[in-house]
Amino acid sequence: MFGFHLGISGGMISMDSFLKFFYQVYGKENNIKPSNDPYCKFDSQILALFTSSLYLAALIASVFASFVIQRFGRRPPMICGGVFFYLGGVSVFCAFFRPDAELDGFQKYGWLLIVSRVFYGLGIGSTHQSLSMYIYEVARYQDRKLLNMIFPLVISIGIFxxxxINYVVAIKEKGEAWRNSLRFEIFQMIYLICTFLLESPIYLIERGLYEKGKMELILIRKTTDVEEEFNNLMAANEYRAMKDPWISLLKRQYRPQLILAIAIPLFQQLTGINVIIFYAPILFKTIGFGAHASLMYAMIIGGCNVIATLVSIFTLNKKFGRRTLFLQGGIQMFICQILAIAYKFGLDGNVGILPKWYAIVVVCGICVYVAGFAWSWGSLGWLVPSEIFSFEVRSAAQSINVFVNMIFTFVIAQIFTTMFCHMKFGLFIFFACMLIVINTFIYKLLPETKDISIEEMHVIWQSHPYWKKFVKPIDITISDEF
Structure with a gap:
């Protein structure tokens, strides 16, 4: 659902029938003259808020969910997420499936659109924070790495x-296209099925419900032979009770985990990928492509993202190290930013009329860029944190990771159209410069984590040229097999 929301809003805000609710944007787009600046026709803070409000709400929900998870368990936030998705669907129905909605426009019912996005965001924030922890805790040790790698695949499938959906409904329904796109969001109520999930055995053990935790573990594993795993969980719980994860994370000993918990999701956004995911149809319309062609090219790019993510999971991640893929992906994205986009369109002036053959060049260039992201930051941005966060600080570090990801997703979504208006395609030169900074950071500060256990990471930090000044030998280690 997170990936679905990333993709659905970008297609909708490129549809003329939907833009009628944002009369300033609709007027600029339909009255545009050759002498006008096409880069600014989508510059509207209200229109940007339609996209970004979801991520601001998700940010707030993830903060509250992190506390609810510890106090009331993993299931309640997931169930609340399903309720929020339901309320979001009701808000959409009340606002835009009325016969007079298009006549009255945004002034009368538009606020409900933002409300629906906020509800959806609350649902995403609640489920994102709790579901990732729940899956990690109930999965077998040997399956956890694969599940962390599948997570970005599910997101890319949602985007695609x-x-x-945007392309198909735009072709068939025309004026009703955006309404039919919104109808598919209602299916997110499937999260209410979380009501029937078992509680995490780890949470029950944390609350002192040892026998119930063991029974839940037996039901999840579908075998009574869980004594060894249960003992590991008990030992891990005793060790964690000795240390508060938030206090520990702020200590000098855990400085690498703290810095990377912030840097990895931050850099994931500063690659510029969400500009493509959120606003690909707008970008294509700005440079002269038709509305249907823009949605079609966005669909092609989404398909490329899925294929590249599959390649990453089943081939590249098995053959190459994490640092190698980070650096290679960064270089690939940098080249695409400079050559395929910024070089062609420059920093000022009208883009003019593009020859048909150039549409293929642009789409191929963006596909190469998206592929570079998919097998580097797209998959590793979720996998590497799971490999470097030690058990005693994992919950706190994961919360920071989600928080930073959501806040910068919100910022990028909110300010992109304004930056695009003022910087034009020079905006992509900005992201290209960011990629230089990102690759330098990875080269200098991220050690290789492939086939390294959590216990061994302490040795890696201690031998790192920079991090060794912070990380000292520890007295207690706990196996990561729980």
Missing amino acids: AANV
Whole structure:
């Protein structure tokens, strides 16, 4: 669902029938003259808020969910997420499936659109924070790495599904297209099925419900032979009770985990990928492509993202190290930013009329860029944190990771159209410069983590040229097999 929301809004805000609710943008787009600046026709803070409000709400929900998870368990935030998705669907129905909605426009019912996005954001924030922890805790040790790698695949499939839906309904329904795109969001109520999930055995053990925790573990594993795993969970709980994860994370000993918990999601956003995911149809319309062609090209790019993520999971991540893929992906994205986009369109002036053959060049260039992201930051941005966060600080570090990811997703979504208006395609030169900074950081500060256990990471930090000044030998270690 997170990926679905990433893709659905970008397609909708490129549809003329939807833009009628944002009369300033609609007027600029339909009255645009050759002498006018096409880069500014989508510059509207209200229109940007339609996209970004979801991530601001998700940010707030993830903060509250992190406390609810510890106090009341992993299931309640997931169930609340399903309720929020339901309320979001009701808000959409009340606002835009009325016969007079298009006549009255945004002034009368538009606020409900933002309300629906906020509800959806609350649902995403609640489920994102709790579901990732729940899956990690109930999965077998040997399956956890694969599940962390599948997570970005599910996101990319959601984006592609949204792209396909936007394109199909735009072709068939025309004026009703955006309404039909919104209808598919209602299916997110499937999260209410979380009501039937078992509680995490780790949470029950943390609350002192040892026998119940053991029974839940037996039901999840579907075998009574869980004594060894249960003993590991008990030992891990005793060790964690000795240390508060938030206090520990702020100590000098855990400085690498703290810095990387912030840097990895931050740099994931500063690659510029969400500019493509959020606003690909707008970008294509700005440079002269038609509305349907823009949605089609966005769909092609979404498909490329899925394929590249599959390649990453099943081939590249098995053959190459994490640092190698980070650096290679960064270089690939940098080259695409400079050559395929910024060089062609420059920093000022009208883009002019593009020859048809150049559409293929642009789409191929962006596909190469998206592929570079998919097998570097797209998959490793979720995998590497799971490999470097030690058990005693994992919950706190994971919360910071989600928080930073959501806040910068919100910022990028909110300010992109304004930056695009003022910087034009020079904006992509900005992201290219960021990629230089990102690759330098990875080269200098991220050690290789492939096939390294959590216990061994302490040795890696101690031998690192920079981090060794912070990380000292520890007295107690706990196996990561729980």
